[in-house]
Structures are given as structure tokens and as C-alpha cells.
Amino acid sequence: MKILLVHNQYSTTGGEDQALAREKAMLIQWLGEENIFEYTVSVNDYSKWQILRSIFYSRTQYCNVYDLVKQHQIDIVHVHNYFPVLTASVFKAAKAAGAKLVHTVHNYRWWCISGNFYRPTVGICTLCVDQKNFWNGIKHCCYRNSFLQSLVAKLAYTYYKKIGVFEWIDQFWVLTQFQYQQLIKLGLPVDKLQLKPNMLDPATFDAAEFHATQQATIQAMPNAQRKGFLYIGRLDAEKGIEYILSEWVKLSEQYQLTIIGSGSLEAALKSQYNQPNIIFTGALPFDQVNQYLQKAQYTLQPSLWYETMGLTIIESMQQGTPVIGFNIGTRPELIEHGKTGFICTPHQFIRTIQLAAHYPDEDYDAMVMNAKAYAQNFAPDLIMAQQLHLYENLLSQ
Structure with missing residues (x-):
């Protein structure tokens, strides 16, 4: 079994980056370094103009992921964060190259451009979902507190959904039962949802x-x-x-x-x-x-x-x-x-x-x-055993 981990790092290291690093360490321990591959980019390595120019579709990112899958005969592409540099192009590349596709949903950005269903002035906010209104997230400047960036982000996500990204993804992995129930309410099919929490740090676990x-x-x-x-x-x-x-x-x-x-x-x-x-x-x-x-x-x-x-x-x-x-x-x-x-x-x-x-x-x-x-x-061995079981079931489908 060969796995390609794909991730778009944020400007500062956070929980998603830690979760990915732990996951990679355990995958190498269980499957061997020769079977685990990683393709990671950082927001810090791109200018705003470079990001804007390819935010709807990146030929470069598509080709990079496609070539990795073909070259190493990858069985499963596992995407963590993908925005704003990788874009939905990496999902398309994985499917076009013939790999199974898993996506860990670390936030709610598919439905809320802030990613967290939160606005500082009101607290929990689900206006964009409840009213199905394209403009709510834009007029409230929900992405990086910028009207222009919110407009671009909203257009990008509208485009991603329109081209059928959700159809390409074989499994959506969620981290808690609460999130599982939220994504069902948001319309994801139950048969594509899998609950797989983050693990403790293998380096500190005794x-x-x-x-x-x-x-x-x-x-x-x-x-x-x-x-x-x-x-x-x-x-x-x-x-x-x-x-x-x-x-x-x-x-x-x-x-x-x-x-x-x-x-x-x-x-x-x-x-x-x-x-x-x-x-x-x-x-x-x-x-x-x-x-x-x-x-x-x-x-x-x-x-x-x-x-x-x-x-x-x-x-x-x-x-x-x-x-x-x-x-x-x-x-x-x-x-x-x-x-x-x-x-x-x-x-x-x-x-x-x-x-x-x-x-x-x-x-x-x-x-x-x-x-x-x-x-x-949340012991690393327990969570990794669960993760490999999910991978194996996906490959058997």
C-alpha cells in the first residue's frame, strides 16, 4: 500500500500541521518509508498575486500531484488542507491518475469561507448555510477580514463545488462525532463519512x-x-x-x-x-x-x-x-x-x-x-491501526 499525503501549510504552524506530522511518522513506522510520500507547499512561499492567479485552478499543482501518483504507483492520495495554493486541482489530479482519494476535513471552509462558522461580532454564525446566500460571507469580510479576498474565496469555493469535487472524493474523514453530525446536516453522504480522530504525539507517548x-x-x-x-x-x-x-x-x-x-x-x-x-x-x-x-x-x-x-x-x-x-x-x-x-x-x-x-x-x-x-x-498505535483499516477497506471497494 502506497500513500501520498498532500497538504497546504498555513503561514504559521497549527494543529493541522502537527496532526499531519504525527500521521506521517506513524505511517512510516507501520508501512515503511518507501511506501509513504508527501507533497507539501507553504503559503509563505507564494506571493498574493501568485495565489490569486491560480486560485481557481493550478496547472502546476495538478501536474505535480498527477506525476507523483503515476511515478510511484500511489494507491491512496490523502489530502489535508488544500487552500489557497493547492486548490481543488489536487483532488482532480488524484482521481485522473487513478488513485483512491481521502480528505480529512480539518475545518468548515467548504461551507463557510472563514472556516469556522464564527464572526467576532455575533459568535457562532451559519448564515451562509441557513440562508444559502452567496453574499453573506463577502459582505461581512469573513475571509482574512477583507472584502476582496472574501469575494475571491467565495467564488473559488463556488467553482470547486460546481466542477464536482465532492464526487471525486471517496472518503471524508472527520475528527469527532460532533463534526460527523455537522457534516451530515451540511449534506455530505453518510456512506462517504468516516470518523478518525487525531492522535497523540508518537514522540511523547509512552x-x-x-x-x-x-x-x-x-x-x-x-x-x-x-x-x-x-x-x-x-x-x-x-x-x-x-x-x-x-x-x-x-x-x-x-x-x-x-x-x-x-x-x-x-x-x-x-x-x-x-x-x-x-x-x-x-x-x-x-x-x-x-x-x-x-x-x-x-x-x-x-x-x-x-x-x-x-x-x-x-x-x-x-x-x-x-x-x-x-x-x-x-x-x-x-x-x-x-x-x-x-x-x-x-x-x-x-x-x-x-x-x-x-x-x-x-x-x-x-x-x-x-x-x-x-x-x-488517542494512543498513536490505536489510531494508526484504525487508519490503516480504513485505507484497506477503501482499496477493497
Whole structure:
């Protein structure tokens, strides 16, 4: 079985890039390096004019993917992100070259040009789907906060659908049950949908610890040794960072919040929330993030959009750090209230933080154990076995 992974990197590294890197590492481990191929481009390597000129169809990207499939006799082309450089051309190339085609749906851009069904002024927004109105996403400048770029993006996606991209794709892979149900509502056929979540980092996953956790023999870090709350993610509006900071200032200074990440709001937030109990570290390497996770009492997941999964949730739980998340999108599926963390509405946030900070030690230690045990559902070997099973079933059709 030969697999070609195709991906359009964003300007900054994010969860999709991490998911792809982990997937590739495990595929090489299971199938051998000689059977795994990757074709990746980066937005940073192209000018806006180059992207605009080929956003509807790229002969270059078509030929590159087509030639790779033919040259290496690829069985399955697995596309992750494809916009804006690769475009729908790579889907067409894969099918024309005779490969089976899998697409992991990491966001909702097929139906919402912002990709996340979210507008800063209103929160969750599904106008384009509900009203089937071509102009909503354009007039609200939903793509990169630009009218012109939103117009081009909307035209491009309208064109992609018109030429039949959904017909070319053999399987759409989704990351959570919530996303699965959303895509059914959005009109994707059930027989083309497969649920396959992201995995934990193979480089940090300890197989021995996995078995020990299954037997409930791991000793949880005592509550007294864990201090403070941790936010990990982009500092952008849809991630909810502005909201939790506006609420955090209502708490006393004994409540410490450490913020790991960077983004469009970083400078403004640092300036506005310059106080002893709010610490900005900027973006950090993954190993340093894990060190913070091992010492934190809780991780916060306050995203205001649906999300398609939320890697930081399972990565936190892997380190035995319970997660507090808003009752939006995928969070209630991944966090069991009172067992692996807490679920609350944004209006309940402060009260939940106060409750969590003073949670009884015995109950907190049980929560740590539960979180570790739940994270093992995303063990690299388990997820890769599932992925290869899906590949094999697809090839047998």
C-alpha cells in the first residue's frame, strides 16, 4: 500500500500541521518509508498575486500531484488542507491518475469561507448555510477580514463545488462525532463519512504508561504540586482568549493564568492585561509546553467556535491535566464534566474557575487519573491501526 499525503501549510504552524506530522511518522513506522510520500507547499512561499492567479485552478499543482501518483504507483492520495495554493486541482489530479482519494476535513471552509462558522461580532454564525446566500460571507469580510479576498474565496469555493469535487472524493474523514453530525446536516453522504480522530504525539507517548494506566496503577501528581491555570493556543478572537482575560481580571491575584501561544491579538492583550497573575510566554516548543502541562492544575479550552477536535484537550489529559471548556461544539464530547474536567457556559466561567481551584484533593486526584485514562483512546498505535483499516477497506471497494 502506497500513500501520498498532500497538504497546504498555513503561514504559521497549527494543529493541522502537527496532526499531519504525527500521521506521517506513524505511517512510516507501520508501512515503511518507501511506501509513504508527501507533497507539501507553504503559503509563505507564494506571493498574493501568485495565489490569486491560480486560485481557481493550478496547472502546476495538478501536474505535480498527477506525476507523483503515476511515478510511484500511489494507491491512496490523502489530502489535508488544500487552500489557497493547492486548490481543488489536487483532488482532480488524484482521481485522473487513478488513485483512491481521502480528505480529512480539518475545518468548515467548504461551507463557510472563514472556516469556522464564527464572526467576532455575533459568535457562532451559519448564515451562509441557513440562508444559502452567496453574499453573506463577502459582505461581512469573513475571509482574512477583507472584502476582496472574501469575494475571491467565495467564488473559488463556488467553482470547486460546481466542477464536482465532492464526487471525486471517496472518503471524508472527520475528527469527532460532533463534526460527523455537522457534516451530515451540511449534506455530505453518510456512506462517504468516516470518523478518525487525531492522535497523540508518537514522540511523547509512552507505551508502558499506557498499559499501566489501563490497570489504574499510575500515581497521580498530588493536587498540592499543581499550580495555576494554562491556556495553549492562538491568540485570536475565535479562540476565546479575549473573553477569558476580560473575566480573569475579576479574580484575585491568587488565580494565576499562563498563556502559551501567539497570534493577531498578542501585542494588544499583553499591553491591556499587564498584571502579576497573567503571564504571556509567547509560542513555545512542544517539549516546553508539556513541562507547563505537567505542572498546571487545569488547562482552559475557551474556544468560541465549534472546533473540529482540539488537540490541546487530549494532550493536556495525557499529562494528567484536567480541562475546563465551554459548552460549545466538540468540548462536551471530549471533556466529561466532573470526571476529566469541567464544562461550563461562558457566563459560568468565573464560578467554574473558583470551584475548580478549590476542588477537594481526593476528587481532583481521581480527575487526573480519569484524564490520563481517557487520553489513551488517542494512543498513536490505536489510531494508526484504525487508519490503516480504513485505507484497506477503501482499496477493497
